[in-house]
Each structure stands twice: as C-alpha cells, then as structure tokens.
Amino acid sequence: MSNHQPIPEDDAGQDAWLETLIVDPANSNNPLLPALQLLCRRDREHKKRLNRLLRISDGYYALARAETDSLLKHSNQQIRRLEKISRISDRYQQSLLEWNEQLRRAALRDPLTGLANRRMMIERIEEEQERARRRHTDFTLAMLDVDYFKQINDTYGHELGDRVLCSIADAINSNLRNYDLGARWGGEEFMILLPHTGLTEARDICARVQKALAGVKLAQTGQTLNITASIGLTPYRGQEEYTQTIDRADKALLRAKREGRDRIEVA
Amino acid sequence: MTMNSLNIEGSRSTPQILCNADTGVISMRGDAYPENSFEFFHGLIDWVAQYLVETTHPLVLELYLIYMNTSSVKAMMDIFDMLEDAHRQGREVAVHWYYDPENERVVELAEEFREDLTFPFTISSVDE
Numbered sequence: 249m250s251n252h253q254p255i256p257e258d259d260a261g262q263d264a265w266l267e268t269l270i271v272d273p274a275n276s277n278n279p280l281l282p283a284l285q286l287l288c289r290r291d292r293e294h295k296k297r298l299n300r301l302l303r304i305s306d307g308y309y310a311l312a313r314a315e316t317d318s319l320l321k322h323s324n325q326q327i328r329r330l331e332k333i334s335r336i337s338d339r340y341q342q343s344l345l346e347w348n349e350q351l352r353r354a355a356l357r358d359p360l361t362g363l364a365n366r367r368m369m370i371e372r373i374e375e376e377q378e379r380a381r382r383r384h385t386d387f388t389l390a391m392l393d394v395d396y397f398k399q400i401n402d403t404y405g406h407e408l409g410d411r412v413l414c415s416i417a418d419a420i421n422s423n424l425r426n427y428d429l430g431a432r433w434g435g436e437e438f439m440i441l442l443p444h445t446g447l448t449e450a451r452d453i454c455a456r457v458q459k460a461l462a463g464v465k466l467a468q469t470g471q472t473l474n475i476t477a478s479i480g481l482t483p484y485r486g487q488e489e490y491t492q493t494i495d496r497a498d499k500a501l502l503r504a505k506r507e508g509r510d511r512i513e514v515a
Numbered sequence: 516m517t518m519n520s521l522n523i524e525g526s527r528s529t530p531q532i533l534c535n536a537d538t539g540v541i542s543m544r545g546d547a548y549p550e551n552s553f554e555f556f557h558g559l560i561d562w563v564a565q566y567l568v569e570t571t572h573p574l575v576l577e578l579y580l581i582y583m584n585t586s587s588v589k590a591m592m593d594i595f596d597m598l599e600d601a602h603r604q605g606r607e608v609a610v611h612w613y614y615d616p617e618n619e620r621v622v623e624l625a626e627e628f629r630e631d632l633t634f635p636f637t638i639s640s641v642d643e
Contacts, residue, residue, distance in 0.1 A: 333592060336627045337585040343620050344582070 358432040360410060361417035369431035369439050376443055377490045388450040390440040391480045391497040392420070392457070395509040397436035400473065404466070411467055416475065419460040424453065439497075447483055447514060454479050454512050476510035518569055521562045529555055530580060534562050539572045544579040552586035560590070563597055573607035574598065578625075579641070581618065595632055602634035609635040616640045 256262050266288055275281055356368035364372070376387045394416060401409035413436065420430045420438055429441040440457070442450050461475045480500030484493050500515035507513065518536035525531030530545035541563070549555035566574060576598070583591065598608040612628075614621035625638040 329592065332627065332630070333585060333589050336583075336588045336624055339620070339624050339627065340583055340585075340588070 358417075361414050361432050363417045363421060363438070364429055364431035366431060366433055366439075369429060369433070369441065372429050372441055373490045373494075376441065377484065379443075380484050381487060385444055386446060386483055388442045388445045388447060388481065388483045389493050389497045390442065390450065390454050391433070391494075391501040392438045392440060392454075392477050393479075393501055393505065394436040394438075394461070395476045395478055400475075408466070408468070412464065412473065412475075415464045415467065416461060419464055420457050423457045423460045428453070439494075447481065450481055450483075451512060451514070454481060458510070458512075478504035478509045479512045480504055480515065481512055482515045518566055521558060523558065532559055534559070534566075536566070536570075539566070539570070540575045540577060542577040542579070546582040547580060547587035548582060548584040549587065552584070552590055556587070556590035556593075560594060560597075563594055567597065567601050567606065571606075573609070574601070575608070576610045578610065578612045580612075581615075581621065591628065595628065598634055599632050610637070612636070612638045613641045614638065616642055 253265075256265050266284070269275055270281065270285060270288070356365060356371075357363070358365045373389070379385055380387060397409075397413075400412055404412070416436070417430070417432065417438070420440065424430055424440065424442075427443055428445075431439045431441075433439045440454075442453060445453070458477055458479070461477050463472065464475050465472050478501060480497045480503070482493060482496040482500055484490065496515045500513040503515075504511050504513040520536045521532070521534035523529075523532040525545045528546060529549045530543045530547050532541070532543050534541045541559075563574070576594075580591075595610065598610070602608050610629075610632075612621075612625040614625065622638055629636045629638070
C-alpha cells in the first residue's frame, strides 16, 4: 500500500479516500482490490435502499398525519355543531318555561281584576290549613260581598260596572298586609285570607277595607259611589276541613246581609 | 326524471311542509316536535337533496316555525348545511324566516341558526 494518509472521519471523505485507493495504479495488482470494489458497490446499494425505505415510511407518516388532522378538524366541526344545537335548544326550552310561567299566572289570576282567583285562593287556604295543623297557628277567612252592586251595573252599564269592580279589588288589595291574600270569589264577592291573624285583628282589617270601599269613586266623574260591603268573618278551628271554615264564613256573610248589610258578622 | 312536489300535512306536533318543484319554494309552518324526527324529516331532506342534484333552479325556504325540539333543530341545521354546500358551489339558495311579532324571541333563535351560513338568510316579522 502506497497510501498511508489517515482515514477521514466524515462519510464523504471516506468515500473519496476509498475511491482514490481503488483507482490508484499502485494498487492495481493488489489481490484485495476486487473484494474492496465489491464491498463499495454493496455499500452504495444498501445506502440507496435505506433512503428509499425512509422516503416511503416518511410518506406513510405524512399520510397518517393528514388523516389525523382531517379527523380532528371534522370532530371539531361536529362539536361546534352540537354546541350550536344545544344553544338553540336551550333557547327553545327557556321560551317554553316562560310560556309556562305565563300560563300558570293566567290560570291563578282573575282576568278582570288581576286579583287571585278561586283556584289560587283554595291553594293558599290548603297551605294555611297544613301550617295550622302542624304548628297550631291560626288564620281567619273573610267573605265579602259588595252591597247593591247590581244597582251600579244598572245605573252605569256593565263596562263601567267592571271598572268599579277593578277599583273595589284595588281598594281591598291595598288594605291588606303583604302576606294576606285577597281573591275574587265570583261576581262581586271576594274572599280574604288572613294568616296568623286572630279575630280582633281580622275585624280591624275588615273595617279598614270597608272604609276604603266607601271612598271608591267613579273613574270618569270622580263621584263617590258610597260603596258598602257585608262581611262574614270566621277563624279556622282546630282540625276542621277548610271547607267547613269557608262554609261558616258564607253563613256569617248571609247573616250580615239579612241583618241589614254594611256590617261584619263573626262566626 | 322530473321532480315531484312534496306535501306533508301539518299536525299538532309537526309542521305543514309544502315543497313546490315548479317554483323551487319550500314552506314550513307550525310547531316541530315529532315523536320520531328522523322519520319525519327524512322525506324533506331527500327531496332537497334530489332537487339540488336534478335541477339547477334556485331553492328558497320560507319558514313560519314556532317551537322546535332538539332533534328538529338538528334536522333543520342539516338542511341549512345542504344549502350552504350548494351555495358554495354557485347555486342560488335562500332562507326567509318569518316570525310573529308577538313572539320576538324567535328572532334570536333564527339568528343563532343563521350563524356560520353565508347564503342569503332573512329574518322578518310576518307583518312586514
């Protein structure tokens, strides 16, 4: 061997060095030359194969990545869609709840006067009865009927009569405490529920309502109508059914009517 | 093959649907909370798909919808997506959503539907 320079460290340098050895005329008779040539050829083949393999597997990797990306994009779209569906659906549900609440309110109110109706009053009386039974509290019911209301209708017509009824309802309602409940029971008849209230206090409240009714005016002319009302008043007793209480209030009211109206009868 | 018109009678829980193959107008009226919404909307979705493939005419949706349950919301979104695809391919499509002025909440709902869509989508009161 004529060439004794050190073997280069990098691939390209080594290739060049091998090449120089092979073509060097000084090595042309070296018996190992064909073997070296064979090894170099094989080495080149292997490198080529390795590169091809890498390129192909890189291709597969890119493919898989693209697929994942598209799946991810697709699933993000689906999530967005689902979110949109839920948002819209929630809004519909919210509307339904509101409609429901409106209906519920409408179902418990007297449409003319806006006072509670019979159904709402019964519900509240049932609750009060429960409370009275459990905690031995008391409550009082007043049944109120406007005296000679037919005359108002006959004199001023039904439309004005209805407006007077609304003023009467306001007069009753504004003289109650906020935990009392006034309801239109029918026609010109009203029911008043006074929770945690004994007879003496109840009587005072009823008198206050009567006084307010006396001041009700005809909206158009401002003329005072001198409205009076008869009232039957009764406390809830012991373990009785509330229907008995209502019944008693009714009878007391009848008595108030018979005894000349514009008065409170207690039973 | 010629397109047939499609008429679906309305009921308490399903809207009336009229698909006119001659005018390219679909109108839907009423509430939508069918028991089986897949089955109910199947016919409409097929009709729209067929119309978009077999004709080149414009397609207009006129909606007078009030209440919709969740699966009906999804079905409507599917239909809007079909229109959006067609629109992106140059097809003339539009949605006109009409609401009762007594029920302004429907506006917000329709706006929510309209989000992300690029074809003409109007929301107006039936009075206008």
